[in-house]
Amino acid sequence: MKIDILTLFPEMFVSPFNASIIKRARERNLIEINTINIRDYSRNKHHTVDDTPFGGGAGMVMMPEPLFECFDHLKEMHGGQLGRVIMMCPQGQPFTQEYAKELAREEHLVLVCGHYEGIDERVRENLITDEISIGDYVLTGGELPAMVVVDAVSRMIPGVLGEAASAEEDSFYHGLLEYPHYTKPREYRGLAVPDILLSGHHENIRRWRRRQSLLRTLERRPELLKGVELSKEDKKVLRELLELLQG
Numbered sequence: 001m002k003i004d005i006l007t008l009f010p011e012m013f014v015s016p017f018n019a020s021i022i023k024r025a026r027e028r029n030l031i032e033i034n035t036i037n038i039r040d041y042s043r044n045k046h047h048t049v050d051d052t053p054f055g056g057g058a059g060m061v062m063m064p065e066p067l068f069e070c071f072d073h074l075k076e077m078h079g080g081q082l083g084r085v086i087m088m089c090p091q092g093q094p095f096t097q098e099y100a101k102e103l104a105r106e107e108h109l110v111l112v113c114g115h116y117e118g119i120d121e122r123v124r125e126n127l128i129t130d131e132i133s134i135g136d137y138v139l140t141g142g143e144l145p146a147m148v149v150v151d152a153v154s155r156m157i158p159g160v161l162g163e164a165a166s167a168e169e170d171s172f173y174h175g176l177l178e179y180p181h182y183t184k185p186r187e188y189r190g191l192a193v194p195d196i197l198l199s200g201h202h203e204n205i206r207r208w209r210r211r212q213s214l215l216r217t218l219e220r221r222p223e224l225l226k227g228v229e230l231s232k233e234d235k236k237v238l239r240e241l242l243e244l245l246q247g
């Protein structure tokens with residue numbers, strides 16, 4: 001997959017994409033990430049990219065010209081046709097694991113990072129195919145949300161995570177919250193690891209983990225349960241847990 005990120009602050013993306021899973025995926029050519037400085041496409045002599053809002057009001061708005069010019073150049077480089085062009089903004093569709101899985105099936109993504117008070121509406125109306133929000137809060141720019149989207153989407157690309165299982169087990173991959181994790185030592189400051197995990201009995205461990213996921217989801221995010229495919233065993237466990245919780 002190729003990801004082009006349009007931003008006024010390309011330097012923000014250097015370290016997040018040069019570490020851990022994303023770094024390894026780039027080295028293995030599973031993903032290619034390019035940052036493009038929107039300012040390079042400003043045609044006026046001062047290279048301005050923002051101006052005061054028509055109709056008054058505080059702050060500055062990003063001008064349409066640099067983004068349209070940049071978009072034309074990207075289209076040229078991709079044989080005249082671009083795929084998904086995603087703008088990060090609080091008004092966008094909530095970003096979810098399902099959305100990440102869908103985007104991971106694309107060959108090419110363009111992420112547009114706004115700054116200041118926002119981007120001229122003519123950009124949204126004419127260049128953007130998807131608007132995505134990573135949560136109901138306002139950030140200084142679209143850069144941090146873009147990093148979140150790149151991370152979550154990259155993990156869904158075959159081969160990036162190595163053992164396919166870890167993508168499978170990602171909590172939101174099955175719609176449930178993840179079970180608790182433990183590692184060495186078996187006891188630390190008097191705090192022990194649940195015996196079941198030391199038993200080597202894989203079926204019992206699977207059951208325990210599923211029960212823990214169901215319990216956590218029931219306690220913390222019960223609304224997620226309606227989107228999950230529940231087995232007969234799951235429903236039995238949930239009935240028991242409900243009795244326990246309702247006491």
Ligand SMILES: NC(=O)c1ccc(NC2CCCC2)nc1
Nearest residue numbers: 088089114115133134135139141
């Ligand atoms: N919740 C979010 O995903 C989000 C995205 C962008 C943003 N700020 C940007 C939007 C245009 C100018 C600043 N704030 C929040």
